[in-house]
Amino acid sequence: MDPLSWTEIFLRIAAQLTPVWIALVATFALSVAFRRRLGLYGKLFDSPIGMAGFGLVMFWTYTGIFAGAFDLILTHDVLDQSAAMKNKGPGTPYSQMMGTPDPNAYPYYLLGGDNLGRDVFSRMVVGAWEVIKIAPFASLFAFMVGITLGLPAGYHGGRLDTVLSFLANLILAFPVILLFYLLVTPEIIQTGIPVYMAAVLFVFPIIFLILLWNSRFHTQPAARNLYVGVTLVVGAWLYAGIAWDADPLGLVSFPPNLLVVFVAVVFVNAPTVFRIVRGLTMDIKTRDYVAAAQTRGEGTWYIMLWEILPNVRGPLIVDFCLRIGYTTILLGTLGFFGLGLSPESPDWGSTINEGRKLLSMYLHPALPPAVALLSLVLGLNLLADGLREESLRD
Amino acid sequence: MVTFILRRVGVMVLTALCLTFIVFFLTNLYPNLEKLAKTQGNFRMTDAEVESYLSRNGYLDPMLSKYGQWMGVWPGWVIEEDSVTRGRCIAPGQPPEEAPRFCGILQGDWGHSTVFRKDVDEIIAEKLALTGWLMLWVMLLMVPSALILGVLAGMREGSRTDRTLSTFAITTTATPEYVSGVLFIAIFASSAVGLQWFKGTATGAMTNPNFENFFLPVLTIALYGMGYIARMTRASMAEVMTAQYIRTARLKGVSFPNIVLKHALRNALIAPFTVIMLQFPWLLNGVVIVETLFNYKGFGWTLVQAASNNDIELLLAVSVVSVVVVLVTQLISDIGYVYLNPRISVT
Numbered sequence: 138m139d140p141l142s143w144t145e146i147f148l149r150i151a152a153q154l155t156p157v158w159i160a161l162v163a164t165f166a167l168s169v170a171f172r173r174r175l176g177l178y179g180k181l182f183d184s185p186i187g188m189a190g191f192g193l194v195m196f197w198t199y200t201g202i203f204a205g206a207f208d209l210i211l212t213h214d215v216l217d218q219s220a221a222m223k224n225k226g227p228g229t230p231y232s233q234m235m236g237t238p239d240p241n242a243y244p245y246y247l248l249g250g251d252n253l254g255r256d257v258f259s260r261m262v263v264g265a266w267e268v269i270k271i272a273p274f275a276s277l278f279a280f281m282v283g284i285t286l287g288l289p290a291g292y293h294g295g296r297l298d299t300v301l302s303f304l305a306n307l308i309l310a311f312p313v314i315l316l317f318y319l320l321v322t323p324e325i326i327q328t329g330i331p332v333y334m335a336a337v338l339f340v341f342p343i344i345f346l347i348l349l350w351n352s353r354f355h356t357q358p359a360a361r362n363l364y365v366g367v368t369l370v371v372g373a374w375l376y377a378g379i380a381w382d383a384d385p386l387g388l389v390s391f392p393p394n395l396l397v398v399f400v401a402v403v404f405v406n407a408p409t410v411f412r413i414v415r416g417l418t419m420d421i422k423t424r425d426y427v428a429a430a431q432t433r434g435e436g437t438w439y440i441m442l443w444e445i446l447p448n449v450r451g452p453l454i455v456d457f458c459l460r461i462g463y464t465t466i467l468l469g470t471l472g473f474f475g476l477g478l479s480p481e482s483p484d485w486g487s488t489i490n491e492g493r494k495l496l497s498m499y500l501h502p503a504l505p506p507a508v509a510l511l512s513l514v515l516g517l518n519l520l521a522d523g524l525r526e527e528s529l530r531d
Numbered sequence: 532m533v534t535f536i537l538r539r540v541g542v543m544v545l546t547a548l549c550l551t552f553i554v555f556f557l558t559n560l561y562p563n564l565e566k567l568a569k570t571q572g573n574f575r576m577t578d579a580e581v582e583s584y585l586s587r588n589g590y591l592d593p594m595l596s597k598y599g600q601w602m603g604v605w606p607g608w609v610i611e612e613d614s615v616t617r618g619r620c621i622a623p624g625q626p627p628e629e630a631p632r633f634c635g636i637l638q639g640d641w642g643h644s645t646v647f648r649k650d651v652d653e654i655i656a657e658k659l660a661l662t663g664w665l666m667l668w669v670m671l672l673m674v675p676s677a678l679i680l681g682v683l684a685g686m687r688e689g690s691r692t693d694r695t696l697s698t699f700a701i702t703t704t705a706t707p708e709y710v711s712g713v714l715f716i717a718i719f720a721s722s723a724v725g726l727q728w729f730k731g732t733a734t735g736a737m738t739n740p741n742f743e744n745f746f747l748p749v750l751t752i753a754l755y756g757m758g759y760i761a762r763m764t765r766a767s768m769a770e771v772m773t774a775q776y777i778r779t780a781r782l783k784g785v786s787f788p789n790i791v792l793k794h795a796l797r798n799a800l801i802a803p804f805t806v807i808m809l810q811f812p813w814l815l816n817g818v819v820i821v822e823t824l825f826n827y828k829g830f831g832w833t834l835v836q837a838a839s840n841n842d843i844e845l846l847l848a849v850s851v852v853s854v855v856v857v858l859v860t861q862l863i864s865d866i867g868y869v870y871l872n873p874r875i876s877v878t
Binding site: 310314319327330466486496508511 | 542545546549550553554557558560561562563565566698701702704705706707709710713714716717720721722723724731812815816819820823824831834835838839841846849850853854857858
């Protein structure tokens with residue numbers, strides 16, 4: 138068989154991505170049709186920049202989900218090596234050094250093979266899954282920690298603020314890479330420190346939700362007990378499974394090397410969120426509606442969580458998008474330095490790191506993951522920009 | 532003002548103490564010490580051998596005592612073994628009586644690197660000079676181009692120039708150094724594309740920096756920070772351009788270039804100034820990535836070497852230097868902000 142031409146490669150990649158196109162078209166059609174009823178999300182479709190960003194983000198999200206969770210898009214197994222395909226260029230027909238390849242196997246390596254003869258295209262596609270399953274959740278956790286600590290620091294000020302701000306600045310003064318090199322090593326995993334950090338950091342979402350329900354519904358004990366109870370039971374179950382790997386039902390568990398990556402990323406992001414929330418709170422707490430709530434005799438947590446927080450959602454949503462992008466960059470950095478994730482992992486940082494070693498001879502192993510990471514982060518930044526513009530408009 | 536600076540310096544010292552203790556604590560955890568012993572001795576040491584190596588070299592003292600020794604506020608360890616007295620402060624060949632009791636950073640002794648087998652202060656001085664050179668060129672490239680980009684974009688908000696430049700700025704902030712570096716090497720240095728305008732490594736630039744081997748690393752670091760500064764400048768410029776006094780100047784018939792250069796620019800550059808200073812910690816990250824990518828053996832490269840080999844004293848020195856850089860730039864940015872903007876007072 139002859140190698141494919143570039144046109145054929147593009148057509149075949151596009152065909153391979155069919156599920157993604159269908160999902161994208163469906164998302165856009167539905168969103169544009171109902172955009173007047175969808176609030177801020179709907180307004181996004183009035184801004185071309187926001188739409189472009191959203192498109193890029195959803196492209197990688199769908200790609201990651203279909204490839205990682207459903208095995209749909211990828212053409213070969215990400216760990217399958219074929220000695221005959223080492224460093225072969227894009228569009229090379231699939232072959233094996235020994236024996237005949239499986240007749241059902243995809244007949245080409247669309248974007249070539251890497252230095253171990255693995256399929257670059259499949260690894261790039263599955264790399265999206267590695268990002269999608271960590272970055273949004275890590276950002277969400279960082280937000281929970283930052284909000285739970287930043288609201289009281291900004292609202293009460295005083296000694297609490299001094300102590301918390303000092304701690305936040307302490308973490309921010311660390312060069313991120315030094316922190317990663319200290320935290321994300323097999324030796325540190327042995328000492329169990331990441332587990333303790335996870336134990337501390339993962340309590341915050343539970344505290345946040347309990348405070349949220351309690352402050353709102355404490356006048357209606359029935360509703361309050363229901364919400365707080367459900368949060369406690371589900372929260373404790375997930376907490377035991379994720380942080381301590383001690384789920385009594387054995388359903389939830391978290392591989393230790395993924396946990397350390399997750400914890401490190403949350404740990405690096407939380408202080409920045411804290412500072413943003415604190416600053417916004419200090420600004421908002423002088424508003425009239427806060428004074429009105431104080432006069433009504435509302436509790437402080439009610440004022441913070443139900444009066445101040447909803448009114449700072451605009452900047453926070455924008456920062457959330459940017460933070461997912463930054464987390465993606467951080468995950469890439471970890472992979473680039475070979476920290477945390479296993480060396481065979483198809484995440485973009487690791488593949489870029491492997492590909493760069495042969496960069497003067499072969500471009501195809503390093504470029505696809507690099508371009509993928511760039512386009513995802515760019516999409517998130519454009520999305521944030523579009524959201525900022527649209528939320529400022531009213 | 533003096534009390535403000537004194538208080539900030541006090542907080543700085545406290546922060547530096549806390550940070551070095553954290554680094555100290557993490558590098559002195561037993562699994563890390565075990566790794567150190569195995570890289571220093573050999574990889575097939577038994578647990579007992581590791582233990583004896585560590586205790587012979589004073590690594591098993593209590594954590595606080597070790598930290599005090601490193602600081603120079605606690606007497607250095609002295610161990611007598613086979614009628615030979617060895618100690619932290621005793622140089623090889625020196626009689627133990629003549630050795631000082633304390634030797635830590637307060638005495639100016641930064642310790643000994645176990646990876647490079649040299650004194651830490653020598654290594655740091657040499658590497659900082661290399662990285663300082665890199666940073667200088669990054670600043671020279673990044674700051675003026677970012678300011679020009681930002682001013683051009685913010686001068687007429689919403690225009691086509693603004694859209695184009697803003698998109699460019701967003702793209703650069705979305706491109707981490709390890710992506711842009713790889714792209715640049717692929718395009719400009721690889722034999723596969725054939726342009727080969729620049730060199731893909733900067734090893735030669737350590738002794739003989741020239742445009743060919745130094746431009747790509749400098750560009751890679753500068754580009755990531757550039758977008759951020761440009762966006763800040765743009766926002767600040769756009770805000771200033773809507774101010775009353777600009778409208779007055781326009782109505783008086785001052786020409787547009789004059790308005791931008793004489794009336795708007797000064798006020799618009801206050802915000803970017805702080806941003807530029809706060810970029811230093813980010814640049815430090817960029818330096819680590821780029822020095823690894825281009826094999827330029829400066830400060831960032833040393834950090835990676837020290838951290839991956841658990842070279843405790845070198846790593847501590849590296850973190851002290853980087854923390855001081857971060858905190859000093861924060862201080863300068865605060866003070867500079869007050870000076871540039873008379874509306875803000877520190878009290």
